[in-house]
Amino acid sequence: GESVGLHLPTLSVQEGDNSIINCAYSNSASDYFIWYKQESGKGPQFIIDIRSNMDKRQGQRVTVLLNKTVKHLSLQIAATQPGDSAVYFCAENMGRTDKLIFGTGTRLQVFP
C-alpha cells in the first residue's frame, strides 16, 4: 500500500543537542524524498530533499541520509534550537508517481 512511516511519534531533545528523526518508506521505486517542518497553525515548510542517486545531502544545520537498501530516511538537525520545535514529515514520490505521499509525522520538542 501507499505508506511512509515514522518510527518515533515524539522526540524530546535538549537545546544544543543533535536530533535525529527517522522515516521508513515503503516503495523501493520511489526516487525522490523530502522533509517538511510544520509549526502550529502553519502549513508545512520545506526543509531539504534528496534524490535516490544520493546517499546524503546537507543543508544549513540539517542533513538528510538515505539508505535505499533498507528503505530508510533520516533527518539530522545539528545544535537543536527551541525554534526547531515542530512536527516533521517525510514524504516520497510513491513509485515515481506525480504525487508526494507523506508520513504521519514526528513531533520534536526542544527543552532548555
Added chain:
Amino acid sequence: KAGVTQTPRYLIKTRGQQVTLSCSPISGHRSVSWYQQTPGQGLQFLFEYFSETQRNKGNFPGRFSGRQFSNSRSEMNVSTLELGDSALYLCASSSVGGAAEKLFFGSGTQLSVL
C-alpha cells in the same frame, strides 16, 4: 514573491452543507495539489491539477472535487459534508508539478463540520 494563499482561513459548516475552498499558487506555478490533514494523521493527498486538468487523484469519495482556472488558481469543493470532513485543508503549488519537485504549501483552511 508572494507565497501560496488560501481562503478562507477558517470555516464552520453543518452536516449536509457544501463548501468551497480557494487557493492562489505562487506566481508562475502551474501545478496545484490539495491535501487533507487531520489530528494524528499525516497529510492525505486529495488531487493535483496542472493546466486546468486533474492529473492525479487520491482515494477520496466523489464528494471531494476540484478545479483549476486558467490563471492557475484552484478551488476545491466538498459536498454533503460529514463530521469526518473536519480537517485542515492544505493547498500546495509547484512550478510544473511531477514526481521530483518540492511543494510550497499555504497555511491551510481549517474546516469544522458541526
